[in-house]
Amino acid sequence: MRQAFVISDNIITSLGFTTGENAAALKSGQTGIEMHDDRRLAPSPFWASLIDNRALPDHFTEYENPEQFTRFEQMVICSVMGALKDTSIPVSSERTLFILSTTKGNVEILDSKSGSRFNEDRLYLWNSALLLQQFFTLFHKPVVVSNACVSGVLAIMIGARFIRSGAYDHVIVTGADLVTEFVVSGFNSFLSLCSGPCKPFDKDRQGLSLGEGAGTVILSSDQKLFGKGERIIAGPGISSNDANHISGPSRTGEGLYIAIKRTLEIAAGESLSGEAASVDYISAHGTATPYNDEMESIALTRAGLQHIPVNSFKGYWGHTLGAAGVIESIAGIYSMRHNLLFGTLGFHTPGVSHPIHVIREAREIRIDTFLKIASGFGGSNAALLFYK
Amino acid sequence: MDYTSIIRDYCIIRDHHVIRGDQVVFTGDKSMPPASFFTEIYRHFDMNYPKFYKMDNLCKLGFLAAELLLKDKNLQHSDTPYETGIILYNASSSLDTDRNHQNSISDQAAYYPSPSVFVYTLANIVIGEICIRHKLYGESTFFIEKEFDADRLYNYVKLLLDDNLVESCIAGWIELDSDHYDGVLYLVEKSPSVTNGIVNFEPGKLIEIYSRRS
Known part of the structure; x- marks a missing residue:
């Protein structure tokens, strides 16, 4: 393929x-x-x-x-x-x-x-x-x-x-x-x-x-x-709509949950490391609005990914809108190449109803599979897998 | 990949006309600005969806076209609503509402940005409105092109169908810039066999339909 x-x-x-x-x-x-x-x-x-x-x-x-x-x-x-x-x-x-x-x-x-x-x-x-x-x-x-x-x-x-x-x-x-x-x-x-x-x-x-x-x-x-370092492959990924509200995220995380679930199903079908348990790291949208972060914690938990290390880059760069998905994916790819997880700047005390594994400080960890997720106005959500 | 993809139906809203099939099903007054014409369509077809009145003109256009396109139809695979996608294109993004928002902040003495305007300053909000109305959870993307590009639409929707990412797709051109509007939506579906009277999904057919005038 x-x-x-x-x-x-x-x-x-x-x-x-x-x-x-x-x-x-x-x-x-x-x-x-x-x-x-x-x-x-x-x-x-x-x-x-x-x-x-x-x-x-x-x-x-x-x-x-x-x-x-x-x-x-x-x-x-x-x-x-x-x-x-x-x-x-x-x-x-x-x-x-x-x-x-x-x-x-x-x-x-x-x-x-x-x-x-x-x-x-x-x-x-x-x-x-x-x-x-x-x-x-x-x-x-x-x-x-x-x-x-x-x-x-x-x-x-x-x-x-x-x-x-x-x-x-x-x-x-x-x-x-x-x-x-x-x-x-x-x-x-x-x-x-x-x-x-x-x-x-x-x-x-x-x-x-x-x-x-x-x-x-x-x-x-x-x-x-590609010259140096480990090879990284982009895809598969899926987008999904919440069909719920144009400016507020779904209370059930429906669209994001569907996007993650279908992405991992496709990966499993292609016999990539698609089992939820084998995702090594997730880069969340993590905008720090009360509703977005709460919704992500619900969707990740529904997808069985609540134990996987997750971070948000918004504390470093802010929300860069149409650039965010690209620069945060690149940071995740960097993490894969260097087996280094970045911390979530600004995160101190857990504040979402569904406990997820938010990374506070940078640490070394082997990352073979990285999941990038994003959500936005218009009820839009997307999940994209990167793997070695 | 053993299937034929078909254009099951389409709807055109353009030049004060609504076209379904080969017929003009509604004609508005030529002097009407888009907002009034859209309200006429909403009333004429007896739609009952009060949120319509909150939408900006781009969303109204897309909402009406989708409403008429999907009227009295069951989408294939309605038990898995993520199997219907929405792929839309236009030239002006949300510029019409962008101007409204900019006007609300241009004078520091009269600075009144409104969240109910700002939320419509994204082209893909129209996709969100259609998804909410028809409970669609599928793949969706809003693309910008200078003009309707049948090849680009065909190639991407065909990819989604071939990869089994969607079983059906609402796709088309929803453009609005001040007094100019042009809405064309197609309903594309996989069909297990070729049936009489069905239009094959191909760029030539997309153009033929797009070019239809009243």
């Missing part, structure tokens, strides 16, 4: 411009979430993980003139370039597909008082796709996935499916989103922002912290393209 090998990756966040820099920060328990008092983003101070305003264009200058690209586009391009550095996939080939995952893309252009020098046409996500096609001389126009907070996991899952089915040989998956006045005001209106760095799964969790970032995973059917 054809498989989707993880060939290369990159993470760009407030904690660094490479996967290595980000992993080093995670190891030392550093958070990128800080208090910001910026009237262009919110009328009062708020906590978020923001990429330094000068660092991004400085970095981007290596490739192109930053004046001609939005912050969103710069972040995407830097991340793709970062991932391409370590590999030799034929980027312009007919056998290569690019998948972009984002919720809001260039939405800051909508803000007339930001004095954006970019035309409103640039707002359309298909236009972002065309810009990337041109920049990277891609054969196909990129596929754009815009499916709330599960976009990133979906994008990798879809990429892996295209490789497994033989539709493409190489898939570049990039997830990216910015912290804008648009999203800060929206989450604020939901009263879902935490006054301080978020505390996933904790008794005192009060809500999420927003973050911005980009992540890129390159998948290929050709494992020879």
